Structure formats: structure tokens, C-alpha cells
Amino acid sequence: MTMKINTNTEALFGQRILGNTKNETDTILKRIASGLRINQASDDAAGFGISERLRYLTSGFEQAQSNIQDATSALQVAEGGLSNVSDSLQRIRELTVQASNDTLTDTDRGAIQGEIDQLVQEIDRQTSSTQFNGQPLLSGQFASGTGAFDVQLGPNEGESLAINIEKVNSSTLGVAGLNVSTRENASNALSSIDTAISSVSSTRANIGANTNRLESTNTYVGVARENTLSALSQIRDADMAQQSTLLAISQIKNQTGASALIQANLNSQSALKLLGS
Structure with a gap:
């Protein structure tokens, strides 16, 4: 098994996944709070234009x-x-x-x-x-x-x-x-x-x-x-049942990403201990 210590790619990957999941969760929570699927133009540019008209x-x-x-x-x-x-x-x-x-x-x-x-x-x-x-x-x-x-x-x-x-x-x-x-x-x-x-x-x-x-x-x-x-x-308008399901999925992904990041950091620490022993 190859082990790299200069760049912890597994940890970087885990951080990226956590960042994406956080953005996704924030968007879902905003939809649930407002009851709207489109809160700003970036959510759906075409849909936003039609909804405004x-x-x-x-x-x-x-x-x-x-x-x-x-x-x-x-x-x-x-x-x-x-x-x-x-x-x-x-x-x-x-x-x-x-x-x-x-x-x-x-x-x-x-x-x-x-x-x-x-x-x-x-x-x-x-x-x-x-x-x-x-x-x-x-x-x-x-x-x-x-x-x-x-x-x-x-x-x-x-x-x-x-x-x-x-x-x-x-x-x-x-x-x-x-x-x-x-x-x-x-x-x-x-x-x-x-x-x-x-x-x-x-x-x-x-x-x-x-x-x-x-x-x-x-x-x-x-x-x-x-x-x-x-x-x-x-x-x-947001489909509240759908958004609740997406929130649950996003929370699971967040927990999984956090676990992966912890494991990646543990692997890195293990490598450092091996080198120091």
C-alpha cells in the first residue's frame, strides 16, 4: 500500500466533499425555510425569469x-x-x-x-x-x-x-x-x-x-x-416532501464525508508515527 505524507489527497478529497455537501445542505435548508425552490436567479436562471413574469x-x-x-x-x-x-x-x-x-x-x-x-x-x-x-x-x-x-x-x-x-x-x-x-x-x-x-x-x-x-x-x-x-x-414553490428527503440524504453524505476526513487524517498520523519509530 502506497502512503504519501507531503500531500494528504484523501483529506483534501474529504474536505472538498464536505464543502460541496455544506453548500447543498444550505440550499435545501433555504428552500425549506422559504417554501420556494427558486430563491434567487442562480437557483434556476430560466425558471427565475419565467416566475418573475x-x-x-x-x-x-x-x-x-x-x-x-x-x-x-x-x-x-x-x-x-x-x-x-x-x-x-x-x-x-x-x-x-x-x-x-x-x-x-x-x-x-x-x-x-x-x-x-x-x-x-x-x-x-x-x-x-x-x-x-x-x-x-x-x-x-x-x-x-x-x-x-x-x-x-x-x-x-x-x-x-x-x-x-x-x-x-x-x-x-x-x-x-x-x-x-x-x-x-x-x-x-x-x-x-x-x-x-x-x-x-x-x-x-x-x-x-x-x-x-x-x-x-x-x-x-x-x-x-x-x-x-x-x-x-x-x-x-418547493416540494417540501422532496426537500426533506434531499436534506436527509445530504446529512448522510455530510456524516460520511466527515468520517472519511477523520479516517484520512488518522492514516496520515499513522504514517508519521511509522516514520518516527
């Missing part, structure tokens, strides 16, 4: 869902305001039909006119107070040809929805200055009121259609987010 997409989907929920809430506020306007218009129509009756006196019509005037003022109050996050929704700033209520529906450019909400008040509805002081005036006013009711109904229908679209889109975005998270998990 998926992570950005996931964040974008989450923000898109928040945007959609805010937009849905805003449309619900607008619908609530328009519902009140519809109720006021219906009451104005009832009073106008009543004022068209020849059995009423001028005094009676004067009382009806007073209530109608109050209802018209209430319409303007309702529309001006219909706001979301400090923004008036029925003021016309989102009307066709003026602007739009833009909602970002996804994480990428171009994934947006422009919603128009027409301006609504007593003037745009054609009921400002409504006059029912005579039977003829009351009869003539009915067509204006019917047009106003139809206009509000059309605006409400448009809001309802956009609300339904947002709800559908929110469901789609939620599914897309879940699928992206699943793909991210497959690439980035």
Missing part, C-alpha cells in the same frame, strides 16, 4: 380585480341616483295627469305646480349628489363625446373598458320650468315628461349592461389569476 401578471390581475370592483361600485351608485330620479319623474307625471283634469281649479293646479317645482329641484339635488370617491357621476364628465369612465380590466396595455354615463339633470331631461298652471299646459307637458322617463331608463339600461360586463370580466380575471398562481407555484 408570472408574479408581475398575478399582481396585475389582483389590481385589475380591485379596479373592476371599484367601477362596479361606482355604477351601482349611479344606478341608485337614477332610480331616485325615475321615482321623482313618475310622481311628476302623476301630478301632471291630475292637473290635466278640468274638474280642478286654478288653486288646485297651483298646489300641484308647487309640488312639481319641489320635485324638479329634488332631481337636481339627487343628480348633483350622486358621487363616487368625490367624483360626480351624472354631471356629464363621462358623457359621450366628452369623456369616458375608463376601467383597466387586465394587467396588459389595451385591456380597458370605456363607460359613458350621460349628463342628467332637470335641464337635460327637459323638465326644468315645467308648467301645469292650466289644463292645456299640463296636457302638453306629458310628452316632455315621457321623454325624460325614457331617457333615464335608457341611461339605466346602459349602466346595467356595463355592470353585467364588469361582473363577467371579474370572474374571468379571477380564473386567470388562479391559473397564473398555479403556474407560478409549479415553477417556483
Whole structure:
């Protein structure tokens, strides 16, 4: 058996194995502690790049869902305001039909006119107070040809929805200055009121259609987010059972390497004793 004493190659080999095993064990422990297979780009350069893109997409989907929920809430506020306007218009129509009756006196019509005037003022109050996050929704700033209520529906450019909400008040509805002081005036006013009711109904229908679209889109975005998270998990997350097995193997290798290093040092010491005897 050849025995070299200048260079203990067996000990050097054992030290190298122990160093490699330590690095391997550190990596496994880091994965177990973080729950991630990829903690830095050096762990898997290609996988790291893909996981980062998926992570950005996931964040974008989450923000898109928040945007959609805010937009849905805003449309619900607008619908609530328009519902009140519809109720006021219906009451104005009832009073106008009543004022068209020849059995009423001028005094009676004067009382009806007073209530109608109050209802018209209430319409303007309702529309001006219909706001979301400090923004008036029925003021016309989102009307066709003026602007739009833009909602970002996804994480990428171009994934947006422009919603128009027409301006609504007593003037745009054609009921400002409504006059029912005579039977003829009351009869003539009915067509204006019917047009106003139809206009509000059309605006409400448009809001309802956009609300339904947002709800559908929110469901789609939620599914897309879940699928992206699943793909991210497959690439980035650590298999804890596998890592536990690898840790046990690494610990055995570490113990074996340590034993080999001890034996190599003992062999070297034995050689020195033989030379000195």
C-alpha cells in the first residue's frame, strides 16, 4: 500500500466533499425555510425569469380585480341616483295627469305646480349628489363625446373598458320650468315628461349592461389569476416532501464525508508515527 505524507489527497478529497455537501445542505435548508425552490436567479436562471413574469401578471390581475370592483361600485351608485330620479319623474307625471283634469281649479293646479317645482329641484339635488370617491357621476364628465369612465380590466396595455354615463339633470331631461298652471299646459307637458322617463331608463339600461360586463370580466380575471398562481407555484414553490428527503440524504453524505476526513487524517498520523519509530 502506497502512503504519501507531503500531500494528504484523501483529506483534501474529504474536505472538498464536505464543502460541496455544506453548500447543498444550505440550499435545501433555504428552500425549506422559504417554501420556494427558486430563491434567487442562480437557483434556476430560466425558471427565475419565467416566475418573475408570472408574479408581475398575478399582481396585475389582483389590481385589475380591485379596479373592476371599484367601477362596479361606482355604477351601482349611479344606478341608485337614477332610480331616485325615475321615482321623482313618475310622481311628476302623476301630478301632471291630475292637473290635466278640468274638474280642478286654478288653486288646485297651483298646489300641484308647487309640488312639481319641489320635485324638479329634488332631481337636481339627487343628480348633483350622486358621487363616487368625490367624483360626480351624472354631471356629464363621462358623457359621450366628452369623456369616458375608463376601467383597466387586465394587467396588459389595451385591456380597458370605456363607460359613458350621460349628463342628467332637470335641464337635460327637459323638465326644468315645467308648467301645469292650466289644463292645456299640463296636457302638453306629458310628452316632455315621457321623454325624460325614457331617457333615464335608457341611461339605466346602459349602466346595467356595463355592470353585467364588469361582473363577467371579474370572474374571468379571477380564473386567470388562479391559473397564473398555479403556474407560478409549479415553477417556483418547493416540494417540501422532496426537500426533506434531499436534506436527509445530504446529512448522510455530510456524516460520511466527515468520517472519511477523520479516517484520512488518522492514516496520515499513522504514517508519521511509522516514520518516527
